[in-house]
Amino acid sequence: MIQISPHAEAALTCTLDERSLYLRRLVLGSVRSAGRGHVGPALSLIEMVRVLYDDVLRIDPKNPRDPDRDRAILSKGHGCLALYALLADRGFFPLSELDGFCGSDSILGGHPEYGMVPGVEASTGALGHGLSIGVGLALAGRMRERSYRTFVLLGDGEINEGSVWEAAMGAAKHGLDNLVAMIDYNKLQSYGPTDYVLPLEPLADKWRSFGFAVQELNGHDVGALRTVLKQVPAVPGKPTAIICHTVKGKGLPPAESNADWHHKNKLTDSELDAIRVAVGDF
């Protein structure tokens, strides 16, 4: 029997503030407009992305290619609605773009594309790529003696991929303490529970044994995320892994921990009503 982390229990019960609800309205507005989207994977990710873009990343939306900017890669590219909401809100592109999600002329596809979306550092969607790219960015930063940090957001299902663990070994080999892996541990992948599909536990021990300094927290706790993310590297000379215990579909009761909301097509009237009750009118 897997021991449930207290952070996982806290993730289930913690309440969301107005900014988190607002960001969910942006995400769900895109889903309503497009008639499709990965709802559950975006809603579990929102606070992780929010704290990164609001409080941690040294970035300038007016100069998105600044060589000294911090780099962030959404390796679980299917969670892009959360990223798009933050990038639009922070001014990388107009909020009105969110309504065009997945449209034929939109810059916003179902997975984020480098060169299409200002602020997106790498095209992702195929899983298991982002951490290796992040290792390259972090190594380059060190070789160039630049002070930027590289943050890579990974899904829990994503880390089924062997390439993630190749990258983890590489990051540890080079002692990349300017690299942070954030794992959105919502414990539910496309088919069902991670524990059923391919068990990950003991997850913290795995990252630790691969040479990372490991932190665990409630991934919806904005304060905890700020505290931990502002103290990276957790251990000098080591890459950091932050295991963020989250809830898939967080903030929308019908979607919470419900694999049927992994990807959602057209929202029904009753589902739209449920969304309004959960996050407010949108």
Next chain:
Amino acid sequence: MRNTAMNMVHKLAARDERVLYIGSDPGAGTLRAMSKEFPKRHLIEGISEAHIIGMSAGLAMEGFVPYVNTIATFLTRRCYEQVAVDLCLHNLPVRLIANGGGLVYAPLGPTHQAIEDIAIMRALPNMTVICPCDADEAARMMEQTLDWKGPIYIRLGKGGDAVVSKAEHGFEIGKAILMRPQGDVLLVTTGIMLQRALAAADLLAAQGIRAGILHMHTVKPLDTAALLQAIRGTRLLVTLEEHVPSGGLGSAVAETLIDKLGSGLPAMLRLSLPDRFMHNYGSQDSLLKKHGLSAGAIATSIEHALAASRTSSPQLHST
């Protein structure tokens, strides 16, 4: 050819601080001199090709020019998605130096024989595919890779291949080299099939058949203009490749001719390996010979094709 290409990485690194060597787990001592002179730019990253490609993409995003090196099959089959997405989709200047293209590793069996690498690399948008014929050409080719935009797949032979390229021909990526002027037949080659083509042409000459040779060291982008120029006045176009029949040089040439000429296609003979894995060992040469790609077998196939073209359909195909 391999040592020359490796040493060129060192030479380029001395000239340009963007150049990195990234090996997975190459042979002991690979680029030892570079590892001593530029230890931070000589990276050995383990048997983790998928990761190495992604990492190289990250380094290239930051302005480095990584030369990634391992055995051809591992650079193509193992990490195809990373090559497609991380390198080609982002169009990054990463160079894949593939040891043992074709049947170089014949004794090691089908896991090590890169017989479909050209096809799968050529299929990727933004990828450039180069197959030098000998060490001298490999050196000239490497000089041109430094500032080429986008990823390059470099298919190397084993080394010790007879040097047949000439300095006066120069080397330009995407520009074919006419090694022998047009004749009755035009042989289009890539990689080390050039040596076989030259020998086959000599055999044909002894039979009174004049054979031109167009060395298509760059399979993608294919030098369409040179091809269309070279086929003028020939009775038979022959492609030679150390590769399965699908998707390689012969396919590239046929596709180009169909696109450019439509109905006026020349008679064509595609000589390649068969569409199957090799279950014989031996040597590269012995396997080429077994599959009709020795100089003598090539000449014989061409003689038969020419004879057949006089009596039957002008459109010929053989593998």
